[in-house]
Amino acid sequence: MPEGRRGAVRSEAARVAILEATAALFAERGYDHLSIEGIAARAGVGKQTVYRWWPGKSALIADCLLEGMLLPDRFAVPDTGDLRADLIAWLAGVEGVLDSPTGEGLYRSLIAAASENAEVAQRLRESLADPRLFAPRLRAARDSGEVRADLPVDEVSEALIGAIMLRALARTPRDPGLPERLVDLTLGPRPS
Amino acid sequence: MPEGRRGAVRSEAARVAILEATAALFAERGYDHLSIEGIAARAGVGKQTVYRWWPGKSALIADCLLEGMLLPDRFAVPDTGDLRADLIAWLAGVEGVLDSPTGEGLYRSLIAAASENAEVAQRLRESLADPRLFAPRLRAARDSGEVRADLPVDEVSEALIGAIMLRALARTPRDPGLPERLVDLTLGPRPS
Structure with a gap:
């Protein structure tokens, strides 16, 4: 270079x-x-x-976001010991951010930057799209029997994050019941 | 206007x-x-x-794609009567397109166009991101008992398409076992 x-x-x-x-x-x-x-x-x-x-403003926004200058700690997964509740809270938090005009613009500018720029995409992958975001919690839940032992950890993360991303991109109206339905879908029925 | x-x-x-x-x-x-x-x-x-x-080339590409000028019939869901096999084949087909440099560029330009342009996003939502893409097949499978009766049809579609979109955006290397794992994850264990 x-x-x-x-x-x-x-x-x-x-x-x-x-x-x-x-x-x-x-x-x-x-x-x-x-x-x-x-x-x-x-x-x-x-x-x-x-x-x-920087090639343009979308890359600048992506760097700000990835360095925590815009939404600090918004994307940390809570840990209350209840995996389902924590994932639902995390998804609801992300949806809450997306539901504001500022958050929606932010999110879409990050997507735009990643689609245009491989370096931004790489950084996105290392943060928001990183399967490791949820993986430690999911592995612990497998070990404790909270979820089934053969749950595919990376695919759960990609399905949850991907579904939210797709809805944001397509401007699908917010649905308060969505986080719980997505978590139930991917983790399987709650053990009785 | x-x-x-x-x-x-x-x-x-x-x-x-x-x-x-x-x-x-x-x-x-x-x-x-x-x-x-x-x-x-x-x-x-x-x-x-x-x-x-058109505001720019990404919107032109989006229109070409949505009008079937670039990848005709690539996104139709096959119907062999076996829902799992059909969804796996569909996901593998989309991954195959994404795996080519042309397909990857196409796909990312569609994402870029949708993130920049609400009209393109609306058209994306009406086609690729439309929960109805899989919904008729999923509803029939619920009725026939091939999947559980309370399977949330829209969330299955969004999780499958969203996971693939997220991987394409983050340039995650292709994984041949992914379609089957995603389908098993969202449809639940195969009935024995």
């Missing part, structure tokens, strides 16, 4: 300033009114400095 | 010519090298005519 060599002494301070400017302007104005010019001005750098490191 | 009024006498011949040019150039050059200039030249219209009806 010749580009990488020239940009190797990429300033961490400038990088953080640009991401913080992006997060602040996003919160103030929303995604549609976010511009590279505005971000550069707020961060005190030239427009070309922004473009040297 | 004032824009709609001026464009109301939108020529169907020009629309089809533009979509056919898009499909042909996409097949020849791939998504990354597709340009509005090239499409307009091939279709024999001005660049502004293309931009009047």
Whole structure:
């Protein structure tokens, strides 16, 4: 990557300033009114400095999101000891974020960035789309007999996250009963 | 829509010519090298005519895909009378398309278009993301006892399609055993 060599002494301070400017302007104005010019001005750098490191605003938003600057801790899975309740709460929390105009724009800009940019997709895969997000909880639940011993852990994660992603992408109206139905579907009937 | 009024006498011949040019150039050059200039030249219209009806190439690709110009009949669900086998074959077919560079680009451009454009998202929802895609087969299988009577039909569709979409977006390497594991997960254990 010749580009990488020239940009190797990429300033961490400038990088953080640009991401913080992006997060602040996003919160103030929303995604549609976010511009590279505005971000550069707020961060005190030239427009070309922004473009040297990011292809566009969707990639900037993706970096902010993945670094926890926009929705800190929103995507952590709670651990109350009740796997079903925790997964339902997590899915309901994600749906709650998506239900706000800001959250919906955020989420769709992350999808757009990932579809356009392999590096963003890789980072998405390492965070939100990582089967390991739920895997430790699911494995423990298999060991304790809370779910069946042959439950395919990665597929449960992909089905739950994928269903929510698909609904967000297709702008399917929110359905309060959905998280519980999805969890019951993938974990199997609740043991009596 | 004032824009709609001026464009109301939108020529169907020009629309089809533009979509056919898009499909042909996409097949020849791939998504990354597709340009509005090239499409307009091939279709024999001005660049502004293309931009009047489509915001960009992702929306053009989405229209081609949704009108069956790029992957005809690829997304029809087979009906052999064995629901599990049909769903597995369908998922494997979609994965096969995604496994080619052309198919992957196509699929990601559809996702990008839907994330940017509410109209494309609506059309996606009415076709690929429509819970009705599998619903008639799933309802018949519930009635015949092939799957449990309280299987949530829409959630099965969303989990299956969503999992595949998430994997494509995150560029997760193809896994030949995945379709069967996903179908077993969502339909429940095969009756003995």
